[in-house]
Amino acid sequence: MLEIKNLSVTYPNNVKALEDVTVSIPSGKLVGVIGPNGAGKSTLLKGALGMVNRSGSVAFEGEPIEKIQQRIAYVEQKGNLDMDFPITVLQCVLLGTFPKLGWFKRPGKQEKEISMDALKRVGMEEFANRQISELSGGQFQRVLLARTLAQDAVLIFLDEPFVGIDIKSEGIIMDQLFKLRDQGKTILIVHHDLTKVGKYFDGLILLNKRLVASGEVDEVMTHDNLAKVFGEGAFTDIGGN
Numbered sequence: 656m657l658e659i660k661n662l663s664v665t666y667p668n669n670v671k672a673l674e675d676v677t678v679s680i681p682s683g684k685l686v687g688v689i690g691p692n693g694a695g696k697s698t699l700l701k702g703a704l705g706m707v708n709r710s711g712s713v714a715f716e717g718e719p720i721e722k723i724q725q726r727i728a729y730v731e732q733k734g735n736l737d738m739d740f741p742i743t744v745l746q747c748v749l750l751g752t753f754p755k756l757g758w759f760k761r762p763g764k765q766e767k768e769i770s771m772d773a774l775k776r777v778g779m780e781e782f783a784n785r786q787i788s789e790l791s792g793g794q795f796q797r798v799l800l801a802r803t804l805a806q807d808a809v810l811i812f813l814d815e816p817f818v819g820i821d822i823k824s825e826g827i828i829m830d831q832l833f834k835l836r837d838q839g840k841t842i843l844i845v846h847h848d849l850t851k852v853g854k855y856f857d858g859l860i861l862l863n864k865r866l867v868a869s870g871e872v873d874e875v876m877t878h879d880n881l882a883k884v885f886g887e888g889a890f891t892d893i894g895g896n
């Protein structure tokens with residue numbers, strides 16, 4: 656169980672991005688974080704990870720989240736990532752093995768095998784020696800997932816992984832995420848496409864600075880909840896009831 660209690664985040668410019676959010680996410684679930692622009696979705700991930708100043712507490716399986724930092728994978732929004740960084744696809748995936756290996760040891764044969772296997776799982780093994788700057792957005796996102804697979808994380812946070820990517824990459828990524836979920840990993844994804852939430856997620860967290868609703872997809876995607884945060888009429892084509 657990932658337990659977020661009374662999480663509040665105020666940025667240095669005094670923007671209150673999150674106020675007193677308390678939510679529990681059962682382990683082994685694939686959960687979507689939804690809400691309008693500026694609702695604090697990215698901040699929820701960053702606050703839970705302690706990347707921004709926060710108050711409140713976050714625990715995973717009863718332990719403070721800081722204790723399992725090496726077993727957490729976080730992929731931030733693509734717009735914030737530097738695709739021009741001069742490394743190859745394989746080197747990028749190998750980075751996933753570093754926390755376990757210890758930062759000052761060089762990756763060896765075993766780490767390369769783990770990384771190549773991860774690349775195979777996302778259909779990117781042929782690109783191993785290509786520079787990441789030479790990938791499409793969808794291919795890059797698959798490589799980032801391969802890095803997560805190589806890391807063998809128990810808790811996976813992805814911020815808008817499907818923005819601007821091709822449908823094939825999205826399908827490959829979702830297949831791997833379903834597999835990770837079935838292996839018992841806990842996965843939190845910031846997602847804005849409400850039409851797919853029923854297909855993709857076991858549960859949802861609906862945010863609008865505060866927690867509006869959380870639970871099974873059907874419990875969260877109600878007319879009332881959606882109208883509250885997106886406004887009347889915004890939900891007619893997304894299957895709200």
Ligand SMILES: Nc1ncnc2c1ncn2[C@@H]1O[C@H](COP(=O)(O)OP(=O)(O)OP(=O)(O)O)[C@@H](O)[C@H]1O
Pocket residue numbers: 666667668670671672690691692693694695696697698699
């Ligand atoms: N580093 C920062 N410094 C100051 N304010 C910030 C910072 N990051 C985010 N904010 C503000 O905090 C609020 C929540 O931002 P956040 O990025 O968490 O929202 P979001 O729900 O992920 O939005 P979007 O759907 O647009 O990506 C917004 O008002 C935003 O402008």
